[in-house]
Amino acid sequence: MQISLVDHFSRYVTISDADIEIINKYIKRNTFNKKEELLRNGQVCKSLYFVEQGCLRMFYINSKSTEQITQFALDGWWMADFFSFMDQLESEYFIQAVEASKVVTIEFQSFEVLLKEVPQLERYFRIIMQKKIAASQLRMKYLYEMSKEEFYYHFVNSFPEFVQRVPQYMIASYLGLTPEYVSELRKKNQ
Amino acid sequence: MQISLVDHFSRYVTISDADIEIINKYIKRNTFNKKEELLRNGQVCKSLYFVEQGCLRMFYINSKSTEQITQFALDGWWMADFFSFMDQLESEYFIQAVEASKVVTIEFQSFEVLLKEVPQLERYFRIIMQKKIAASQLRMKYLYEMSKEEFYYHFVNSFPEFVQRVPQYMIASYLGLTPEYVSELRKKNQ
DNA sequence: TTGTTTTATTAAACCAGTTTAATTTTTTTG
DNA sequence: CAAAAAAATTAAACTGGTTTAATAAAACAA
Numbered sequence: 080m081q082i083s084l085v086d087h088f089s090r091y092v093t094i095s096d097a098d099i100e101i102i103n104k105y106i107k108r109n110t111f112n113k114k115e116e117l118l119r120n121g122q123v124c125k126s127l128y129f130v131e132q133g134c135l136r137m138f139y140i141n142s143k144s145t146e147q148i149t150q151f152a153l154d155g156w157w158m159a160d161f162f163s164f165m166d167q168l169e170s171e172y173f174i175q176a177v178e179a180s181k182v183v184t185i186e187f188q189s190f191e192v193l194l195k196e197v198p199q200l201e202r203y204f205r206i207i208m209q210k211k212i213a214a215s216q217l218r219m220k221y222l223y224e225m226s227k228e229e230f231y232y233h234f235v236n237s238f239p240e241f242v243q244r245v246p247q248y249m250i251a252s253y254l255g256l257t258p259e260y261v262s263e264l265r266k267k268n269q
Numbered sequence: 270m271q272i273s274l275v276d277h278f279s280r281y282v283t284i285s286d287a288d289i290e291i292i293n294k295y296i297k298r299n300t301f302n303k304k305e306e307l308l309r310n311g312q313v314c315k316s317l318y319f320v321e322q323g324c325l326r327m328f329y330i331n332s333k334s335t336e337q338i339t340q341f342a343l344d345g346w347w348m349a350d351f352f353s354f355m356d357q358l359e360s361e362y363f364i365q366a367v368e369a370s371k372v373v374t375i376e377f378q379s380f381e382v383l384l385k386e387v388p389q390l391e392r393y394f395r396i397i398m399q400k401k402i403a404a405s406q407l408r409m410k411y412l413y414e415m416s417k418e419e420f421y422y423h424f425v426n427s428f429p430e431f432v433q434r435v436p437q438y439m440i441a442s443y444l445g446l447t448p449e450y451v452s453e454l455r456k457k458n459q
Numbered sequence: 460t461t462g463t464t465t466t467a468t469t470a471a472a473c474c475a476g477t478t479t480a481a482t483t484t485t486t487t488t489g
Numbered sequence: 490c491a492a493a494a495a496a497a498t499t500a501a502a503c504t505g506g507t508t509t510a511a512t513a514a515a516a517c518a519a
Contacts, residue, residue, distance in 0.1 A: 094385050149413065161399055161403040161406060165403060171410075202384070202395075205394045208399055209351055211398075212351050212398055212402060213355060216340075216351060222412070222445075246495085247497070248495095248496065248497075258498090258502095259498080260475090260496050266499085294482085416505075418506090448468090452509070453469085456466090
């Protein structure tokens with residue numbers, strides 16, 4: 080369900096044709112193959128990424144040397160390591176395409192200039208960030224409230240498209256479960 | 270360590286004396302006694318709260334009928350149920366003063382008008398929200414990575430002021446531990 | 460300064476979810 | 490298509506943290 084960045088802007092603020100020309104100066108459009116890396120551990124997160132189509136995941140290598148997924152982004156979602164991006168510090172994360180993906184890239188400097196030249200975008204990003212906070216507050220509430228079994232079924236019922244598009248072990252990782260436990264749950268509830 | 274709202278704005282954007290006059294039209298300053306409620310379960314979160322001095326906590330009543338704390342705010346922090354605030358929906362949370370607190374209140378309608386009249390504040394809130402997201406990404410990483418014992422000691426070492434100001438059972442609740450387990454940890458490491 | 464309420468401690472029984480290690484199934488690739 | 494790599498399953502032993510229930514200590518209010 081592809082979505083263009085400008086359409087997404089237009090859901091929240093008014094964008095003129097002149098604005099679109101400016102925007103196009105400061106963004107890049109890339110396609111990434113399955114498993115291609117957008118960011119690697121040790122690099123600075125130089126860009127914000129907007130998924131027009133596809134799926135990205137963010138993960139780090141934990142103390143057991145396994146990949147711990149902390150975020151996904153599907154069509155119409157933003158992804159970045161904000162901690163690294165904001166202060167241009169080294170990131171501890173990888174960002175990788177889960178499937179072939181069309182991505183809009185805004186680099187740090189371009190982002191700053193773009194916000195000056197198209198000031199409505201300050202409002203757009205303020206609203207988007209606010210929604211991200213609301214979503215993460217809700218997610219934390221579920222984490223406090225639910226057992227891991229409930230958390231798993233709540234997720235797959237709420238986001239059935241993930242089950243279609245993302246391998247089970249990645250969902251397990253994102254939800255903080257072992258893949259073995261997910262197998263056990265699926266067997267139990269066939 | 271009191272901090273005024275306008276000083277906080279000024280850390281991120283330029284605020285003129287004229288702006289300050291406008292701001293003062295749209296904000297309210299309140300003091301709350303210990304245990305006084307700013308928001309109650311079932312009400313709409315009508316305002317954003319900025320703590321100039323003191324401490325607020327946000328919690329809900331969980332399925333075991335006990336208070337589950339999900340957030341604190343100390344001097345210089347914002348607090349709101351963004352989910353309820355943004356769409357003016359009923360909240361499931363309580364917000365309560367942990368100690369006597371000086372709070373700046375911005376109501377939903379005032380917030381919208383204020384952002385129009387002092388447009389730099391779009392930028393301020395965009396940056397603040399971005400920082401909140403970065404902080405919550407970091408918190409999630411710790412949640413994935415650490416055992417509950419590590420999580421507890423990491424928190425008390427990172428935020429020693431909380432241990433001074435907030436009862437131990439509230440910290441336990443916020444960290445998702447039972448108070449009994451915190452006692453056990455403290456005994457073990459005397 | 461005493462009685463009441465709130466907060467913290469103790470200890471034993473318990474269990475939800477992990478670990479380990481092996482096997483099977485599915486997907487990818489040359 | 491066959492071989493290799495990636496993903497999913499199975500089952501048993503194990504453990505970090507919870508539950509329960511009772512007591513003790515600290516803080517607060519009259």
